[in-house]
Amino acid sequence: MNMRLLIVAAALICTANCAIKCVQGTNGTADATECTGESASATMCSSPKFVEYTGLSTGVEYACGTCAGETKGSTCEECTGNDSTGCNKAADTGADFKCHSYTYNTTSKAFTKDTAMKTCKRLKDTAIKCNMPKASADSTTYTSTSGCGPCSTKTSETHCEACTTDSCNSAIRVAVLFAPLLAVLVHLF
Secondary structure (H helix, E strand, C coil): CHHHHHHHHHHHHHHHHCCCEECCECCCCCCCEECCHHHCCCCEEEEECEECCCEECCCCCEEECCCCCCCECCCEEEEECECCCCCCCCCCECCCEEECCEEEECCCCEEEECCCCEEECCECCCCCCEEEECCCCCCCCCCCCCCECCCCCCCECCCEEEECCCCCCCCHHHHHHHHHHHHHHHHHC
16 A cells, blocks of 8 residues: 555656657657756657648747747647647658749739649648649739649639649640630631
């Protein structure tokens, strides 16, 4: 009986006085280490926020304590720490993939495919998705800057088209240019 009380008391003392462990520094895959110094009393760990199809936010390190300033939710995430594992370890990511990006030409009033492809980042269980403007899109109805990810809910169906394989969003202008030409040819003959 006394031994049980001793074990319970030791656990309570450790819970109240043991420092939490957090992943610290720039490497999210490093082992979690005990928070020391000014961070010894921290109860939270923080890390760069992973943004789907973009990747980790820059300028934020893995650390003991809360997110700096007003970065929580925008570029930084927090979790409740414990004394055995780092709750702020890097998220499991899937393989990168590429998508074409498009720029709106104000002179021709049409989108053109950029020559350089964008590298898209994703979490392990996130599906590959690229998007591209439809012929009816303009600079206000299609606003994707990378081509990575799904269409926004505002532009899907009418101004944006999505696809689900690596580099799949490249064939926009062929159909758009030939459809009117084909219509003219049909009416001529």
